Amino acid sequence: MDQAPEVAVIGAGIVGLSTAYALAERGVTARVYERGLPGHGQSGGQSRIFRHAHDDPRMVELTRQGRAVWDEWSDRLGAELISGDGVVALGSPVPRRLRILQEADGIPVRSVDSAELHARMPLLADYRGPAMLDEGGGAIRTRVAVERLADALGDSVVTDEVISLHPTDRGTVEVLSAVGREEYATAVVCAGLGTARLARSVGLSLPVQPAAHVRLTFQVEGEPPERVACLQDSSGEFGEVGVYAVPYPGNSRYAVGLSQTVEVREDGSFADPAALAELSDRAHAYVTRALPGLDPEPVEYLHCWVTSLPWSEDGMAVWEAGRIFFAAGHNLFKQAPRLGRALAAAAVGEELEEDLRPAAALGQPR
Ligand SMILES: Cc1cc2nc3c(=O)[nH]c(=O)nc-3n(C[C@H](O)[C@H](O)[C@H](O)COP(=O)(O)OP(=O)(O)OC[C@H]3O[C@@H](n4cnc5c(N)ncnc54)[C@H](O)[C@@H]3O)c2cc1C
Structure with a gap:
């Protein structure tokens, strides 16, 4: 029997796809659950702005790092992912x-x-x-980004809806989906509008x-x-x-x-x-x-x-419950590759970056 992937990623919007791709960069296997089509949720439609300008210098720095990840992935995926027109x-x-x-x-x-x-x-x-x-800003080629990432992930992206997930007393995560019941070392929830609902099942109230x-x-x-x-x-x-x-x-x-x-x-x-x-x-x-x-x-x-999130229209944060991570925020398209790398790092057991913890209120004007 095939060995189950190590990480469950819930949602194949740009954040979930980026997280799974960043896990693959580390050689970690993931299953990405998507109830519809990849990129049909908030990541839908053509074009988003990649801009460095934010009112929180920490976010400016994160975005600067993010631009480098976009460029790296652009080279690797063989497509322009951000226009050069500023x-x-x-x-x-x-x-x-x-x-x-x-x-x-x-x-x-x-x-x-x-x-x-x-x-x-x-x-x-x-x-x-x-x-x-x-x-250094420009128009994100959203459709190409979604398509190339989904192609690169291949069969790891499955059409299935996660109904619920919870930490087990073995320190793992059980995921109950429309057609399955699986256990993973870690789960990362990037379900857009569905994230707060799944978080509530494990006792977290996200201020989304x-x-x-x-x-x-x-x-x-x-x-x-x-x-x-x-x-x-x-x-x-x-x-x-x-x-x-x-x-x-x-x-x-x-x-x-x-x-x-x-x-x-x-x-x-x-x-x-x-x-x-x-x-x-x-x-x-x-x-x-x-x-x-x-x-x-x-x-x-x-x-x-x-x-x-209540503190800024560019706010983003990651909540934790056992080995489950919940990512939420707005204007996340530009941040997705950098955020995906941070989520992948946390999923394999590294400390979650301090600035991504809810208490840091990343994005709040300073
Ligand atoms: C019109 C518009 C303009 C925008 N402009 C910008 C911009 O200029 N720059 C920028 O950076 N951002 C912009 N944004 C915001 C950005 O597009 C979003 O923040 C980003 O796409 C969110 O991606 P996501 O992966 O978190 O969520 P989503 O794309 O919503 O992905 C979540 C996925 O999870 C799936 N899902 C949910 N629940 C479940 C479940 N239980 N089981 C399985 N699958 C599930 C959904 O089907 C969905 O596909 C804009 C958004 C919109 C709508």
Whole structure:
């Protein structure tokens, strides 16, 4: 009989796939349980922003390390996983964020004038306020990343839903799934919206705040620009103070969303059913004012769940119960390879990194 894998990973979003891949780098076998398709949850859809800018210097450092892991995996998986076109940020937070980034070691970031801004972000209307360019940031090629990681993991990814898991008195973890009952040395739960529920079964109450989010995609007018940066607009110049935008591969489409989310009840129902459509309308109106390089009629909508921690929209943390680790947070796509390596290290018995413990409140502005 085949020997059972050593580690169970619950969830084949970008975090679970990265964790299993990082375990494989160490020669450790894993089984990845996914109840749907890999990358269909919060990791769904094309493109995410990789940016170094955060309000917590510890997170800036983690992201700097994360970029190196993305590059390593890009080489190994034989695909561009992050575009080389950078991220531009606009608005009053720029000077503070620039200072934090410049204090970190080796992040290529600088302020830019309106001429350079136009060259980097030709879809944007005229803007003369504070702006910076994170040259080491870019658009994450999400679909390629998910596909390549899932391919590399092959049969380790199984279609099965984990119903419950618990530590045993033998110091192992028992996983009960739709079609199985297995014992592992360790389990790592990266189940997105499903993580808090599985944690509750072992007595942990994770402060995860589920919410709903919408992102709209627009067609670029005319020939796609050769280079186009991602955008983080906190300026208010175009009527909104929290907007992000990211190109698709090939630059012919550009996705735009407000950072704002809509709170939902614990069971996923909406207190205000119109709120998500209103967010959509605001993103649409923003495009008509700020992005004249786009056809203002959306060609795609991405409605999705997000799971934030209370201390920051970039917060992330890992909880432990015996040999089970639970990872939670928001804006985790960019962090996934670095987080995956940290989870793999913890899964094989190394101390969990201090900054990832919930008490560290990683991501909290400092
Ligand atoms: C529109 C949008 C824009 C975003 N923009 C950015 C951005 O610019 N930059 C950034 O870094 N991040 C961004 N994020 C956030 C980022 O995409 C997510 O934080 C990240 O994808 C979460 O990955 P995950 O693997 O933790 O969760 P998920 O992708 O949700 O994966 C969890 C998986 O677990 C599976 N699962 C759950 N329960 C079970 C169970 N019991 N048994 C088996 N399988 C189970 C689910 O089916 C799912 O596939 C954005 C998110 C959205 C939605």
